[in-house]
Amino acid sequence: MKRFLLAALAAAAGAGCSPARAADDPAALLRAADRWRLADEDVQVETRVQVLGADGGVEKERLYTVFVQAGHRSLVLMRSPAEAGQRVLMLGDDFWLLMPGSQRPLRITPLQKLLGAASTGDIATLSWAQDYAGTLVGEEQCDGAPCRHLQLQAVRPGVSYQRMELWLGKARSEPLRAELYVQSDKLAKRARFVMDRADAPTQVAEMVLTDELSHGRQTHVRYLSRRPKRVPEAWLNPMFLARNPGVE
Known part of the structure; x- marks a missing residue:
């Protein structure tokens, strides 16, 4: 009985102070920010990537079906005619590119370019809480509204960016903007x-990337739809995909 009472008191005390702690806890803030980008652990995201020219017109466009799965696993199917049959598989820190007509998966990095400023890691990974350790810098103003500024440091070698500066809305913890740094600590x-x-708002509809290493050109990553989807385990094997090019 005494153990039960102590446990109940501890739970009540934790519940009473958790909102205040969560407001300043970087891990909790990252989990909240992730929910705006990815509502389920296993999800299918239809994605459109567009590169805009200096006049704002669309220069190039590609379509991708992205299966984001629990445990740092993703499969990207390329839908546009120019890339027909190509697939990218991410398993933890390992990335493979599978080309049509080839039975040998090619190792690539998460910074492998897809189109414009968008890389494989930009569309295959949608979780910050699992990939980064955060530090709360403080509160600032973002477009006239209060926001929180976090510094993120990668905790896994296979992430696209080793460091990030991230700004979240104060009231809802929605992501507003970010600065993305590569291994050399250069702003990419x-x-x-x-x-x-x-x-x-209910979710992030689009991520606009500005390439700081290529004359500031913009690439728009639009999330056309999201739905819960768990793919067969066999699809998450590079050799299976190489032998079965018809996986859809």
């Missing part, structure tokens, strides 16, 4: 996150 890209609705 800036990201801006566009919500689905300005008045009552």
Whole structure:
């Protein structure tokens, strides 16, 4: 009985102070930010990537089906005619490119370019809480509204960016913008996150990437749809994919 009472008191005390702790806990803030980008552990995301020219017109466009699965696993199917039959598989820190007509998966890095400023890691990984350790820098103003500034350091070698500066809305912890740094600690890209609705947002609809290493050109990564989807385990094997090019 005494153990039960002690446990109940501890739980009540924790519940009473958890909101305040969560507001300043970088790990909790990252988990909250992730929910705006990825609502389920196993999900299918239809994605459109567009490269814009100096006049704002679309220069290039590609379509991708991305299966994001629990345990740092993702499969990207390339849908556009120019890339037909190509697939990218991510398992933890390992990335493979599978080309049509070849039965040998090619090792690549998460910074392998897909189109414009968008790399394989930009569309295959959607979790910050699992990939980074965060430090809360403090509160700032973002476009006239209060926001929180976090510094993120990678905890796994296979992530695209070793360091990030991330700004989240203070009230809802939605991602607003980020600065993305590569291994050499050089600023590679800036990201801006566009919500689905300005008045009552429910999820991130688009990520706009500005390539700081290539004259500031913009690439728009648009999430056309998301739905829960768990793929067969066999699809997450590079040799199976190489032998079965018809995986859809």
